[in-house]
Amino acid sequence: MAKTGITLTRRGLGAMLAVGLLAGGLAGCGNSDTGGDSDSxxxxxxxxxxxxxxxxxxxxxxxxxxxxxxxxxxxxxxxxxxxxxxxxxxxxxxxxxxxxxxxxxxxxxxxxxxxxxxxxxxxxxxxxxxxxxxxxxxxxxxxxxxxxxxxxxDFVKEGKLAGEWLVKEKSAATGPVNIVELQGTTGAAPANDRKKGFAEAIAANPNLKVVASQSGDFTRAGGKQVMEQFLRANPKIDVLFAHNDDMGLGALEAITAAGKTPGKDITIITVDAVKDGMQALADGKFNFIAECSxxxxxxxxxxxxxxxxxxxxxxxxxxxxxxxxxxxxxxxxxxxxx
Missing domain, CATH: 3.40.50.2300 (Response regulator)
Known part of the structure; x- marks a missing residue:
């Protein structure tokens, strides 16, 4: 009886090993190396x-x-x-x-x-x-x-819309209108194209001059830092064009800290229309936003x-x-x- 029991146990182990190998082979075919589920x-x-x-x-x-x-x-x-x-x-x-x-x-x-x-x-x-x-x-x-x-x-169109609004807004200006520009990340498509579109639009009014243009890297911190530099270097700034809301929101802090009223002392135009930017526009701190969904x-x-x-x-x-x-x-x- 003991001998038969040993034989049965070996057969059972063999069957178990066969099932295990088959299951392992199937799992290897079905799963990705990235740990995702098998239905990929x-x-x-x-x-x-x-x-x-x-x-x-x-x-x-x-x-x-x-x-x-x-x-x-x-x-x-x-x-x-x-x-x-x-x-x-x-x-x-x-x-x-x-x-x-x-x-x-x-x-x-x-x-x-x-x-x-x-x-x-x-x-x-x-x-x-x-x-x-x-x-x-x-x-x-x-x-x-x-x-x-x-x-x-269409980033060029966004820049043009911003510039066209400014041309209308400043149509009565008889002297220079000094503009500073907060560009997006250097080499990025929206930065290149918004700059291009804006420049093409404001060319319609020779009084509109971009006196400083620098990247704020699309961030609030960058917008604040660069705007502080603009304010120190340019005693008369009439307009800020920021390539996105976040840089414009950072610039608000710098403008306020300099004792100026954003939206009044300095006209502010941005691109995006996220909630914080829209709130600044509703509050009169921004003046115009071109949407980018x-x-x-x-x-x-x-x-x-x-x-x-x-x-x-x-x-x-x-x-x-x-x-x-x-x-x-x-x-x-x-x-x-x-």
Whole structure:
């Protein structure tokens, strides 16, 4: 009896080992190397769309709202989002894109820190047959086949809208109107384009002169620091054009500390229309805002689905935006989502 018992035990162990090996083989086929669930796109062979998204960072209220919109839209659509924060550094973003390629995601989307220097990594994505979508910011690659589409704003138009409002506002000026400009991150598409659009618009009035222009890196701290420098170097400043609300809000602190009244002593024009900026406009501290909507998430998810399916999409998808004066800001604020 004891001998039979030993034989049965060995058979049982053999069966258990066989089951264990089979289960291990199945698990190895189904799971991705990144620790995600087995229901993932290219990496798992199933139907869930997997999107790798690299964000510029979290430098402003606009950027935070943009990130939240994309994350919420991915959840609503039932897609897997592999999110990366580049912390404002191009090298981090290139590394993230290469990681997405290695993970064999279905679609790569990113908001480029700067315009230049992307051709090599985008060629790698193209060779891996992973479509790329640019969000919010463009790149200056001559080879347009390196990405499928761009979704975002017309930054040149935003700069023009700001300049055109100023031309009308100062139409009665008989002498020089001194303007200081808080630029966004050096080399970034919105900084380049908003500067260009604004300059083209104010050229209609020779009295409007930009006497100082410097990057505040799209941050409140940068806006405050650079505005302090502007105020020390330029005794007469009539207008501030800030490339985003956050820099304008930082500049408010510097202007107030210098004993001047923002919105009255210095006319302030910004871009974005986030809640804090809209509140400053409603309070009369800002004078005009050109909107730049961060709520790109739902449109991005729709485009990702289409490019993965091989459908034709427009080369450029622009968001619908407007402008705000003080009274318009007061009306819009109660229902503002960002």
């Amino acid at each position: 796109g290219s990496s798992g062979g199933n139907s869930k769309l997997v999107i790798g998204f690299s964000q510029v960072g979290a430098e402003s209220g606009w950027r935070t709202a943009n990130t939240n919109s994309i994350k919420e839209a991915a959840t609503t659509a039932g897609y897997e989002l592999k999110f990366d924060d580049a912390q404002g550094k191009q090298e981090n973003q290139i590394k993230a894109i290469r990681n997405f390629i290695q993970q064999k995601v279905d679609v790569i989307a990113f908001s480029p820190v700067v315009e230049s220097g992307w051709d090599t990594v985008l060629k790698e994505a193209k060779d891996a047959k992973i479509p790329v979508i640019l969000t919010d910011r463009a790149v200056d690659s001559a080879d347009k086949s390196l990405y499928k589409t761009f979704i975002g704003s 961060p709520l790109l998430g739902p449109q991005l998810m729709d485009l990702a689905k289409k490019v993965k399916a091989g459908e034709e999409v427009p080369a450029r998808v622009e968001t619908e935006e407007t402008t705000f004066t003080q009274e318009q800001a007061k009306t819009a604020l109660p229902n503002r989502k960002y």
